[in-house]
Amino acid sequence: MVENTKKEIITAVELAKKQREISVSEFFTKNRHLLGFDNPRKALLTTIKEAVDNSLDACEEAKILPDIYVEVTQKAEDRFLVIVQDNGPGIVKEQIPKIFAKLLYGSKFHTMKQSRGQQGIGISAAGMYGQLTTGKPIRITSRISPKKPTHYYELNINTQKNEPDIIKETEIEWLTEHGTKIEIELEAKYQKGKQSVDEYLKQTAIANPHIKVAYKNPEGQVIEFPRATKELPVEPKEIKPHPHGIELGILIKMLRMTKSKNLGSFLTSDFSRVSPAVAKLICDKAKVDIKSKPERIPTQEADNLLKAIRETKIMAPQTNCLSPIGEDLIIKGLKKEINAEFYAATTRPPSVYRGNPFQIEVGLAYGGEAQTTPDDEKDDLIRVIRFANRVPLLYQQGACATNKAIVTTAWKNYGLSQSRGALPSGPVILMIHMVSVWVPFTSESKEAIAHYPEILKEMKLALQEVGRKLAGHIRKTVKAIQQTERINLFEKYIPELATAIAQLSETDKKTIQTNLDATLHKNLKELIKNGESQS
Amino acid sequence: MEKAKAELRQLGKKIEIQTSKKQNPTLIFPLRGLSNIEFDKKSSTLKLGDKTASRSFFNVAHSKKFLQTLDAARISHNLLKEKKHASLRDVFYQMKRTITGTKTNIVDDQTESDAVIEDLELITGCSREQLNINANKNGSVAGNVIVEDKGDIIDWSKMGSGGWSIPSNVEEIKFKKVQAKYVLYMEKAAVWERLHEDKFWEKQNCLIMSSQGQTTRGVRRLLQRLYEEHKLPIYVLTDLDPWGFYIYSVIKYGSISLAHMSEQLTIPGVKFLGITVDDIKKYNLEPNLIKFKDVDIKRIDQIKDYDWFKDNKDWQRQLNELKKLKAKAEIQALSARGISFISEKYLPEKIKNKEFID
Numbered sequence: 001m002v003e004n005t006k007k008e009i010i011t012a013v014e015l016a017k018k019q020r021e022i023s024v025s026e027f028f029t030k031n032r033h034l035l036g037f038d039n040p041r042k043a044l045l046t047t048i049k050e051a052v053d054n055s056l057d058a059c060e061e062a063k064i065l066p067d068i069y070v071e072v073t074q075k076a077e078d079r080f081l082v083i084v085q086d087n088g089p090g091i092v093k094e095q096i097p098k099i100f101a102k103l104l105y106g107s108k109f110h111t112m113k114q115s116r117g118q119q120g121i122g123i124s125a126a127g128m129y130g131q132l133t134t135g136k137p138i139r140i141t142s143r144i145s146p147k148k149p150t151h152y153y154e155l156n157i158n159t160q161k162n163e164p165d166i167i168k169e170t171e172i173e174w175l176t177e178h179g180t181k182i183e184i185e186l187e188a189k190y191q192k193g194k195q196s197v198d199e200y201l202k203q204t205a206i207a208n209p210h211i212k213v214a215y216k217n218p219e220g221q222v223i224e225f226p227r228a229t230k231e232l233p234v235e236p237k238e239i240k241p242h243p244h245g246i247e248l249g250i251l252i253k254m255l256r257m258t259k260s261k262n263l264g265s266f267l268t269s270d271f272s273r274v275s276p277a278v279a280k281l282i283c284d285k286a287k288v289d290i291k292s293k294p295e296r297i298p299t300q301e302a303d304n305l306l307k308a309i310r311e312t313k314i315m316a317p318q319t320n321c322l323s324p325i326g327e328d329l330i331i332k333g334l335k336k337e338i339n340a341e342f343y344a345a346t347t348r349p350p351s352v353y354r355g356n357p358f359q360i361e362v363g364l365a366y367g368g369e370a371q372t373t374p375d376d377e378k379d380d381l382i383r384v385i386r387f388a389n390r391v392p393l394l395y396q397q398g399a400c401a402t403n404k405a406i407v408t409t410a411w412k413n414y415g416l417s418q419s420r421g422a423l424p425s426g427p428v429i430l431m432i433h434m435v436s437v438w439v440p441f442t443s444e445s446k447e448a449i450a451h452y453p454e455i456l457k458e459m460k461l462a463l464q465e466v467g468r469k470l471a472g473h474i475r476k477t478v479k480a481i482q483q484t485e486r487i488n489l490f491e492k493y494i495p496e497l498a499t500a501i502a503q504l505s506e507t508d509k510k511t512i513q514t515n516l517d518a519t520l521h522k523n524l525k526e527l528i529k530n531g532e533s534q535s
Numbered sequence: 536m537e538k539a540k541a542e543l544r545q546l547g548k549k550i551e552i553q554t555s556k557k558q559n560p561t562l563i564f565p566l567r568g569l570s571n572i573e574f575d576k577k578s579s580t581l582k583l584g585d586k587t588a589s590r591s592f593f594n595v596a597h598s599k600k601f602l603q604t605l606d607a608a609r610i611s612h613n614l615l616k617e618k619k620h621a622s623l624r625d626v627f628y629q630m631k632r633t634i635t636g637t638k639t640n641i642v643d644d645q646t647e648s649d650a651v652i653e654d655l656e657l658i659t660g661c662s663r664e665q666l667n668i669n670a671n672k673n674g675s676v677a678g679n680v681i682v683e684d685k686g687d688i689i690d691w692s693k694m695g696s697g698g699w700s701i702p703s704n705v706e707e708i709k710f711k712k713v714q715a716k717y718v719l720y721m722e723k724a725a726v727w728e729r730l731h732e733d734k735f736w737e738k739q740n741c742l743i744m745s746s747q748g749q750t751t752r753g754v755r756r757l758l759q760r761l762y763e764e765h766k767l768p769i770y771v772l773t774d775l776d777p778w779g780f781y782i783y784s785v786i787k788y789g790s791i792s793l794a795h796m797s798e799q800l801t802i803p804g805v806k807f808l809g810i811t812v813d814d815i816k817k818y819n820l821e822p823n824l825i826k827f828k829d830v831d832i833k834r835i836d837q838i839k840d841y842d843w844f845k846d847n848k849d850w851q852r853q854l855n856e857l858k859k860l861k862a863k864a865e866i867q868a869l870s871a872r873g874i875s876f877i878s879e880k881y882l883p884e885k886i887k888n889k890e891f892i893d
């Protein structure tokens with residue numbers, strides 16, 4: 001579960017702090033699979049992902065409409081150069097070495113705020129991977145204002161100390177007014193298809209209709225993903241953690257780091273939704289003195305405290321801290337990247353799992369290009385694209401809660417065929433997005449959302465809402481086809497009917513037929529309408 | 536025949552005028568089915584109510600049926616012009632053709648053509664027979680009656696082992712000599728053969744008549760003519776089950792699907808001879824009963840509820856007892872008492888004692 005990942009990282013932070021003798025490179029090598037560098041193909045994707053996620057977060061924090069350039073160049077058979085450049089706020093000179101060449105710098109791991117960065121371990125890990133596989137340093141160019149100079153750095157990570165080694169540091173001329181450019185050379189493999197850099201960028205463009213991306217792939221082609229809106233997403237609010245979402249490791253860490261003088265004020269000021277009364281209730285239940293000093297609470301008591309927290313009713317966390325894409329922009333995002341016949345989207349109201357606020361969104365494109373799958377798969381199952389906090393999830397679809405929610409939804413009701421326990425079939429691209437201050441991933445990778453019942457329930461409700469919209473469209477299309485067929489039938493019936501009437505009334509068949517044809521075409525619209533109200 | 540031809544021509548003319556006015560060609564005729572059936576207590580027959588159905592060509596739901604109706608009219612019109620008769624099956628084959636430029640047939644199944652022919656009867660007010668469309672003949676008669684049919688003189692007492700087979704159209708038959716004193720109509724052809732072999736009609740001076748299963752129109756009309764023109768009492772013999780009771784009901788009161796023709800087909804004076812629930816005890820038929828299925832019970836409830844049975848105490852008693860019995864008795868159950876028990880004992884006794892249900 002998520003806790004494991006979290007714990008390992010926390011442990012790593014502490015290890016890095018306390019026991020410097022353990023090298024970070026060792027930690028990195030051991031945890032490659034957790035960090036997204038299990039193979040050369042995935043390493044390339046992860047590197048770009050980390051860089052782009054950082055750029056987007058930085059731009060949005062600075063209220064700048066992101067304008068991203070990505071370039072991948074092949075240097076040798078298994079060696080690539082990745083360049084990611086943004087128009088973000090840039091980085092102040094002193095921070096540059098730490099951000100890019102110190103593993104686990106920054107504190108995204110325990111902020112309770114919806115952000116992309118939660119996914120990975122950070123850009124420094126990508127730099128380290130490059131350094132370990134090619135020996136080349138990470139190269140950074142950054143400028144914070146047109147009035148300020150542009151700084152250029154070449155950095156290595158000192159794997160013994162987890163400190164940056166500055167290889168080169170200089171001021172250069174740069175045309176960009178503000179922004180950051182990262183260059184990493186690494187051992188990698190470039191491949192197209194479902195889990196490719198190309199697909200990642202396309203999906204990113206769908207879920208982030210406010211960004212503009214230009215991408216030059218190793219074949220030299222430049223692909224542009226245009227902007228669909230000039231509105232930046234609403235900035236997500238940072239909230240204090242809710243007691244029901246806390247794990248023991250984090251609790252202990254928080255107890256040690258807090259500025260509060262006693263346990264009571266620690267509980268009320270470091271958590272959300274804890275009133276003095278609730279804090280007292282918790283301490284009484286845990287049989288821990290409310291006045292004890294937080295940093296002196298032993299592990300056993302912390303454990304009791306956690307149990308007490310879980311047994312105590314606490315008001316659900318506030319949910320206004322989230323920033324979903326929204327139905328209109330989901331549709332805009334889908335429209336600009338997928339040329340389909342019909343689009344629908346739904347944004348569910350916020351909900352809560354384990355004290356964490358979250359929100360589910362679903363978008364759908366039907367018909368047109370939604371029919372073709374990138375891998376030219378033989379089956380005609382729908383294609384699912386998954387997102388967590390606007391970041392595409394390309395791996396582990398089967399293990400993801402989204403998958404379970406989709407296969408357990410009765411798509412037959414919505415006009416798609418579906419085998420038991422399988423994805424439905426049809427010309428559909430289905431987008432499913434989870435927004436949360438903390439997205440729970442399954443343990444092995446950060447690519448599959450964990451199966452919390454509250455999350456599954458919201459996903460299913462969102463899928464059903466979109467399903468109903470789809471059903472309406474499919475019904476209309478089918479009906480329109482049927483109506484045309486029926487009008488055609490009238491035309492075919494007319495000669496037969498004219499023959500019968502002519503023989504019975506002993507009049508001219510041609511006149512009758514002409515009259516019937518005229519009546520049909522005069523009343524065509526009305527006939528179609530009547531047909532609809534009858535069927 | 537001229538009437539039918541004129542009616543069909545008028546139908547054609549009416550639709551032709553609608554087309555010339557660029558109107559949606561529409562037929563309006565009485566609605567068939569239980570919802571539009573009334574039991575007329577005065578004449579004690581089933582009659583059609585006032586509800587009408589309309590059928591329009593430019594209506595996706597009606598279009599095909601409209602075409603079928605007019606096509607059936609055209610076929611009937613041709614038959615009348617050529618002075619030929621066709622069976623329902625013939626008409627079905629004439630209508631079963633693919634419409635040019637489509638994969639659709641005008642009709643795919645005989646039930647479709649049969650249904651529009653019945654509609655045509657309502658639209659024109661002419662019976663199927665008058666439209667020169669006949670059903671399969673399905674019935675036999677034997678007894679002391681002489682008739683003339685298409686110039687042939689036929690003696691129903693000299694027709695060998697099969698009897699005279701009753702045509703579907705009996706309008707043109709002339710009765711020459713009627714000596715028989717009553718008619719015994721039975722549900723089962725096999726029982727008819729038994730009675731014929733036993734010369735029951737000779738001993739009793741009666742007519743024996745049957746048509747396997749539901750009574751055909753020709754048989755009903757012949758019974759009606761014998762009843763009306765020669766005042767012969769009509770007795771009905773069926774199995775003891777709801778289906779047998781309904782055969783009697785159709786002969787007496789008319790049927791739901793042919794309510795529009797009740798006047799030409801119903802015989803209010805017909806009487807039910809057996810098998811009755813009382814016969815079970817009297818003739819010791821208990822060992823020969825056959826258990827009911829669910830559908831049989833359901834049918835009893837339906838029949839009990841029909842207006843024409845609702846207020847009839849005798850029938851309510853029969854139906855209630857039958858429901859309790861939860862089993863049926865076939866006419867042939869009487870054979871358990873001896874092969875000719877029916878002709879030597881059961882029937883003579885019943886008729887002599889006037890043991891009827893009305």
